[in-house]
Amino acid sequence: MKFKLSISLFIGSFAVIIFIFSAALIAIIDYRVTAKLDGVLWTVPAKLYSRPLELAENIEINIDNLVRELEMLSYIEVSNPERSGQFSLSKDNLQIFLRGYKDQRSGIFNISLGNQKIKRITNQLGLSEDLIKLEPIVIGGMYPAHMEDRVLLDWPEVPQILIETILAVEDQNFFNHYGISLKSISRAFLTNIKAGEVEQGGSTITQQLAKSLFFTSEQTIKRKVMEAIASLLIEFHYSKEEILLAYINDVFLAQSGRRAIHGFGLGAHHFFGTSIKNLDTDQIALLVGMLKGPSLYNPRRNPKNATKRRNLVLSVLKRNFNISDAEYENLTIKQLGISAPNYRTETKYPAFHDLVRLELQENFNERDLRTKGLAIETNVDPILQDALEVAIVKTKNQLINKYGTKLNDLEGAAIAVDISNGEVKAVVGSTRPSSYGFNRSINAIRPIGSLVKPFIYLTALDQYKDYNLTTILDDSRLSLSSGGIIWEPDNFDKKFHGNIPLHVALWQSYNIASARLGLDLGFRSVETMFSKLGIKKQFQDYPSLFIGSFELSPYQAIQAYQTIAADGFYTPLRSIREIKDIKGEIEFSYPYSIEQRIRPEPVALLKFAMQQTFERGTARGYPSKTIESWSAGGKTGTSDDQRDSWFVGFAGETLVLVWLGFDDNRQTPLTGRTGAFQVWKNFIDDINPVFKQKTSLPRINYVWTDMNDGLLSGKRCKNSLLVPFIKGTEPNITPTVRRKCSNRKETSDGGFLERLKEAFEGGQG
Amino acid sequence: MKFLRLYITAVVSIFLFSCASNQTTRDISAYEVPVNDFSRTVELLIANEDFLETEIMRINALNPSVQRIILGADEFLKDKNYVKVNSELERALRLTKTEGALYLRIAHLRYKQGLLRESESFASRGLLLSNISSWERLLLNVYLKN
Numbered sequence: 001m002k003f004k005l006s007i008s009l010f011i012g013s014f015a016v017i018i019f020i021f022s023a024a025l026i027a028i029i030d031y032r033v034t035a036k037l038d039g040v041l042w043t044v045p046a047k048l049y050s051r052p053l054e055l056a057e058n059i060e061i062n063i064d065n066l067v068r069e070l071e072m073l074s075y076i077e078v079s080n081p082e083r084s085g086q087f088s089l090s091k092d093n094l095q096i097f098l099r100g101y102k103d104q105r106s107g108i109f110n111i112s113l114g115n116q117k118i119k120r121i122t123n124q125l126g127l128s129e130d131l132i133k134l135e136p137i138v139i140g141g142m143y144p145a146h147m148e149d150r151v152l153l154d155w156p157e158v159p160q161i162l163i164e165t166i167l168a169v170e171d172q173n174f175f176n177h178y179g180i181s182l183k184s185i186s187r188a189f190l191t192n193i194k195a196g197e198v199e200q201g202g203s204t205i206t207q208q209l210a211k212s213l214f215f216t217s218e219q220t221i222k223r224k225v226m227e228a229i230a231s232l233l234i235e236f237h238y239s240k241e242e243i244l245l246a247y248i249n250d251v252f253l254a255q256s257g258r259r260a261i262h263g264f265g266l267g268a269h270h271f272f273g274t275s276i277k278n279l280d281t282d283q284i285a286l287l288v289g290m291l292k293g294p295s296l297y298n299p300r301r302n303p304k305n306a307t308k309r310r311n312l313v314l315s316v317l318k319r320n321f322n323i324s325d326a327e328y329e330n331l332t333i334k335q336l337g338i339s340a341p342n343y344r345t346e347t348k349y350p351a352f353h354d355l356v357r358l359e360l361q362e363n364f365n366e367r368d369l370r371t372k373g374l375a376i377e378t379n380v381d382p383i384l385q386d387a388l389e390v391a392i393v394k395t396k397n398q399l400i401n402k403y404g405t406k407l408n409d410l411e412g413a414a415i416a417v418d419i420s421n422g423e424v425k426a427v428v429g430s431t432r433p434s435s436y437g438f439n440r441s442i443n444a445i446r447p448i449g450s451l452v453k454p455f456i457y458l459t460a461l462d463q464y465k466d467y468n469l470t471t472i473l474d475d476s477r478l479s480l481s482s483g484g485i486i487w488e489p490d491n492f493d494k495k496f497h498g499n500i501p502l503h504v505a506l507w508q509s510y511n512i513a514s515a516r517l518g519l520d521l522g523f524r525s526v527e528t529m530f531s532k533l534g535i536k537k538q539f540q541d542y543p544s545l546f547i548g549s550f551e552l553s554p555y556q557a558i559q560a561y562q563t564i565a566a567d568g569f570y571t572p573l574r575s576i577r578e579i580k581d582i583k584g585e586i587e588f589s590y591p592y593s594i595e596q597r598i599r600p601e602p603v604a605l606l607k608f609a610m611q612q613t614f615e616r617g618t619a620r621g622y623p624s625k626t627i628e629s630w631s632a633g634g635k636t637g638t639s640d641d642q643r644d645s646w647f648v649g650f651a652g653e654t655l656v657l658v659w660l661g662f663d664d665n666r667q668t669p670l671t672g673r674t675g676a677f678q679v680w681k682n683f684i685d686d687i688n689p690v691f692k693q694k695t696s697l698p699r700i701n702y703v704w705t706d707m708n709d710g711l712l713s714g715k716r717c718k719n720s721l722l723v724p725f726i727k728g729t730e731p732n733i734t735p736t737v738r739r740k741c742s743n744r745k746e747t748s749d750g751g752f753l754e755r756l757k758e759a760f761e762g763g764q765g
Numbered sequence: 766m767k768f769l770r771l772y773i774t775a776v777v778s779i780f781l782f783s784c785a786s787n788q789t790t791r792d793i794s795a796y797e798v799p800v801n802d803f804s805r806t807v808e809l810l811i812a813n814e815d816f817l818e819t820e821i822m823r824i825n826a827l828n829p830s831v832q833r834i835i836l837g838a839d840e841f842l843k844d845k846n847y848v849k850v851n852s853e854l855e856r857a858l859r860l861t862k863t864e865g866a867l868y869l870r871i872a873h874l875r876y877k878q879g880l881l882r883e884s885e886s887f888a889s890r891g892l893l894l895s896n897i898s899s900w901e902r903l904l905l906n907v908y909l910k911n
Contacts, residue, residue, distance in 0.1 A: 056830030056860050130830040420862050421855070569890055578852065591851050592858070592871075596886040600893060653862070693863050696895035 026229060033210075033233045044150055044373030044582060045143040048356060049136040050382045051423075051577070052101065055111065056131045059118050060690040063094075065383045070096065072137055072382055074273045074339035081108060084278055085339055099274035101135035102584070106278050116690060137382050138269075139349055142369040147258050151265030152249050152373065152582060153276065155241070161281050161322070162264060163244065165288045168320045169313055171205040175240055179206040179231035206231045209247045253287065254294050271299060273339035281323060282331040285313040299338045307336060351413075351429030352380050354439045355555075355575040363588055364579075373582035378575055379423035384416050384654070384687060388426040389433035391683035392658075396431045398678065403669050410668065412660040413440035413554045414679060419655045421592045422562055422571030438663070441554045446644045446661060448557055449548035449637030449672065450509045454564060454606055456518045456546055457506050459529040461602040463521075468729045469503040469605050470710030475513035480543055489515050489547055492638070492671075501710035503609040503723065507617035509636065511547040518546030532597040533560040534570050548639060558648065558657040564606060565633075565650040567695060568598030601726045604697055607633045608724050618673045619649065621681075631692045634680070636672025643667055645675030652689025656680055703730045704742065711735055714742030810907050817907065818842075821873050824901060826866040831857045835866060842874070850874050865897035865905070872908040884908045 053069055055061070070087055071077075078086045081097040084106050088095045092113050100106030109132050112119040121129045141149060167174055173181050181204050203211065210230035234243060254261040254270060261270050267287050268276040279287075289309035290297045299306035311332045318328040356378055360369065368374070392412050400407050416426040429439035438444075460467035475497040480487045489511045491497070497510055505513035518526055526546070527539040535556060542549060552560075555573070563570045571594045578589035610633030613619045618636040626632075634649025643665055648657040658676040661668060668675065705723045706713040712734040713720035718741075725731075734742050810817045822839050826832040838853035854871050857864070868891025875884035888908035891897065897905070 051859075054856070054860060056828065058828050059830070059860055130833055421858060567890075567893060569886060577855075586848055586852065589848060589852065592855050593880075593883055594886045594890060595882060596889045600889075694895060695893040697893070 025226075026233070029226065029230050030233050030237075033213075033230055034237060043148065043371040044152060045141045045148075046369045046372065046374040046376055047138055048140045048142075048353070048376045048378055050139050050378060050380045052136040052377075053134045054131060055118055055121065055134070057118055057121055057128075060116055061113075061118055062116065062688055062690060063113055065687065066094070068383055068386075069134065072386075073134060076339075083337060085273055085337075098132065099135060100278055101133055104133040104135075106274075135274075136377070139378065139380060139382070140353055141259075142366075143259065148260045148262050149266055150249060150261075150263040151269060151275075153245070153263065153265040155245060157265075157275075157277060158245070158248060159277060159279070159284065162248070162276065162284050162288070164320075164322045165281075165284055165313060165317060166205070166244070166248070168316050168322060169288050170208070170291065174205050174244070177204055177206075179204060179210075179233075179235035180228050203227075204231065205247050206234050206243055209243060209250060210234060212250055212252065251291055252294055253290055254298055271338050280331075280334075280337075281317070281327070282310060282314065282334050283337060285317065285331070286310040286336060289313040299336045303336060303338075310336070348434060349380060349385055349427070350436045351427040351433065351439050351441055352378070352385065352424075352575065354429065354442060355424060355427055358442070359574065359576050359590070374587065375580040375582075375584070377577040377580070379418075379425060379577055380427075380575070381416075381425040385426035387686045388414050388416055388428050388656075388683050391679050391686060392428050392431055392433065395675075395679040395682050399670070399675065407668070409662065410660060411440060411444075411663050412658065412676075412679065413444060414656065414658045414683070415441050415554055415558045416654055416656045416683070417558060417562055417573055419562065419565040419650055419653050420571075422566075422573045423577075424573050424575040425654070427575075440659065443553065444659065444661075444663075445551050445553050446659065447549050447639040448552050449639040449644055449646055450511075450514075451557060451561075451635055451637035451646050451648060452545065452548050452550050453506060453509060453514050454610060454635055455529055455533060455535075455560065456514055456521065456526055457502065457609065458533075458564065458598065458602060458606045459521050459526050460502065460517055461605045462529065462598060463525075464602060464726045464729055467502065468725055468731075469609060469723050470501040470705050470731055472499045472710055473502055473505045473510075473513040474498075474516050475500055475505060475510045478512050478515055487543060489544070499709075501705070501707065503612060504707055506606075506609040507612035507615075509618060515543055515546045519543060529598075530560070532570070533563045534572075534597075535560050548637065554657055554659045557646075558655065561648050561650075561657060562655060563597060564603060564610075565655045566594075567600040567607075568596060568603040569594045570597045571595075600695065601697055601699055604695070604700055605724055605726070607631075610635055614649075618671075619647070619677055619680075629691045630689055631694060634677075636677055638671045641667045642670060645670040645672050647672050647676035647680045649677075649680050649684075651684050652692045654684075654687070654689050656683060699727050700724045701727045701730060705731060706735075706738065709735070711738075712742060713738050717741035810904070817904075818873065821869050821904060824866045824869055824904070826857070826864045827896075828861055828864065831860055831864055831867065834860075835870065838870060842870075842877075847874060847878055863894055863896060865891055865894050865901040867891075868894070869901060869904055872905065876908060 053066075055066075067089060075085050075087050075096065077089065079088055081088055081095055084097050084099045086097045094111040094113060095108060096111070097108045098104065098106055108124045109129060110122045112121075121132055123129050143149065171181075173183065184204065207227055210227050238246075249263040249265065251264070252260060252262055253264070253267040256270065261267060264276055264287055268274060268279055271287065272279060272283055286299060286306060286309075289312065290306070292309065296302060297306045297309045314323065314328055314331050317323045318325060323331070356376065360376070364374075392414055396407070396410055396412065399410065410431060412428070412431045414426075414428045415424065417424050427441050429441045430437065460471070461469070475491070477496060478489060491511050492509065496512065497508075500508075500510070500513060502517075505517070523539070523541045530537075530539060535552070537552065537556065559573050562573060571592070574590045576590050579587050581587045611627060611631075613634045613636070614622055614627045614632050615624060619634045622632070630651040632649065632651040634647060637646030637648075638644065643661055645660040645668060646658065648655070650656075658679040660670060660675040660679065670676075702722050702724050704713045704715055704717070704720045705711065706717070707719045707721050711731050715722075717738050810820065826835050834853050834857040838850045838857070841849040841853060851871075851874060854867060854874065857867050858871070868887055872884045872887040872891065875881075875887060885908055888905040891905045892902065
């Protein structure tokens, strides 16, 4: 009796334990199921996009660069575009079959070209379309540790044919079971018994979802039981539509480097370079077919297998009457239509990525960036970025050929920005641009050499009552004593040049004249100008500062030059445009902001002197016509013992700054001209900037002056130059020797009509 | 009749000459004088913000593509969706930097956002364009007054 009781007690206790254990297990699985599927379903990494290129009528454009961008976007050149992602190019016409992007619909567009301009844009019907947009290039992402990536789809974005294909191939009984299909399991069981190994799965879509969300891929009884419980719970908690959408967003489709491609949304972008809504039936069939074996049927690696599998899926669709016999015949003979991979797992532009991260740090935490699916629209121009990378590598190779292997570990940095709006277009932080590591464009703080001189000269020109471009500066021996130390600057050519006009001292980059000018102006007024230009750095009162001992990073230096190139309007540089949340709403933006810090007239005078650097100074070599059309200007810089080679120059709407040197600060054989300027030149020659319209400055007057004494001269006089002045500050003495050759009529000043014109022209205050 | 023609010619000539001779091109101090002497119209524009906004929205861009964007931006402005207005105007400024209509609108937007210094700077930037009309110039000057 006692024994019987013990047995019953034991069985009862065991049953209770089993019950409690099972209940706990179910509760745990239930918690995991609801926790995973209720809130944020998946972690979606933030993605970085290049700027989308917009094409509009009457806009100047570099056709070669446009074609390069199409190629970067994996558009394929054909004779007659028939599918999205194709284009054709003739002498004066570009035809693109756009893939579509956000508000830009897919379709064929004709672009009439001529004279480096877009003349007309028309659609398939021949109707005028004044604005079209190319999709941006994804330049990287910010991934969570597991490196899962996806583009989430919502119901309206899911094409009907995708649903039909998934159901036909993966689970024909989906709407009639409760998560587990005994019919499918028994069929698979028999097949596996016959084969003597696990050959076929009987998993429903719900089971597949449960498996991929919560369990590993190992084929054990325990896992199967857990998976079955999870499936039943999923069916209990969620509708069939919710389960199917979760499946569509979660399936694993491919591995791209360290990044795992999940969901049909990203699958469409990864393999076809477009969104799912733009895919044809054969392309959908291919993606669905890949579910059976993402690696085996990967169309890039195994195109034959992939084609076979796609056609098998198409035959299932034909059998189920989803497509007609004729459609089947047409679709099975189609090419796979896979685009070239254009997505970078980790950004191809690491230096630019660094800059973006710096800006993001102020407003976003790392976790949000890795999980919330933010879309970060950057300002990077992939054409300029690639061209800048190519230029720095090409120049280094040219320099090694010229100076030998001692330049093997020469390093460099370069930045390109849009002058007007301060958008950073390209950043290079090394002479090996695709490598990660020390980003010299932001972190290398180096003496800027003669790059400091325009800041000093602008301080003077801003005091326009005392200084103009022909003010005579003294370039004779200078000796200063401070604390027992004697400081005697010398010029690069080791000569003294006596009295010279201010503009000549700048474009010839004479050190002594510049040092004297800085000393005359005083440290405080120069410091104020530094601050106006956007330099946020401690200022130290050393006279050597006036000739380049001042240290800045390339990024800090280009910020100051942006203010100069933009006519005195300071604009904080920005690498990001705006950040959108997963629904496409703007979450944060970095608006264009400007502040007029210096009057445009003194800046125009400085820019004239910087233009002379191209005309006759250290950056000479370009034809005058080109310099004029670009409104180009620049400045070379070489630090002590040629440890740093700098060049900054603007052409068209682009400002570019380049630094070359060694990380250990040893001497180079390079000057600003022979080093950094060559990078600038290679870059600008490649991108060929478009013409820039000149600004209107009615208070500027041009007068012929002599390049030696700065006094009035004439067009026919030797050594004369047409120099701009703020009205009322022009020189008024013509030396006797030049009275004959000078011709006052050639100045733009004084005529009745001129004055009449001015009477009706206003100006800013 | 002959006398009348002669009279009109003389009056026009004197007017033109006086306009031209009033300009003192050598007067360096003129450079420092801010434009404070606004006309009655400008005073009116400053006094009535709605009137000013209506006038600005009437300024069209020369480029039709830019005009299309401007029309969208104006709609957002009516809805006071300043983030979108800014986004659209910046988009247009990337296409062309020589449209006075854009600088006017962005100066006005910054004014509406309470960013008066920026508003003034954008207006000053617009005034550097060589292809703007006298009316655009006058409207831009309004923001300098702010």
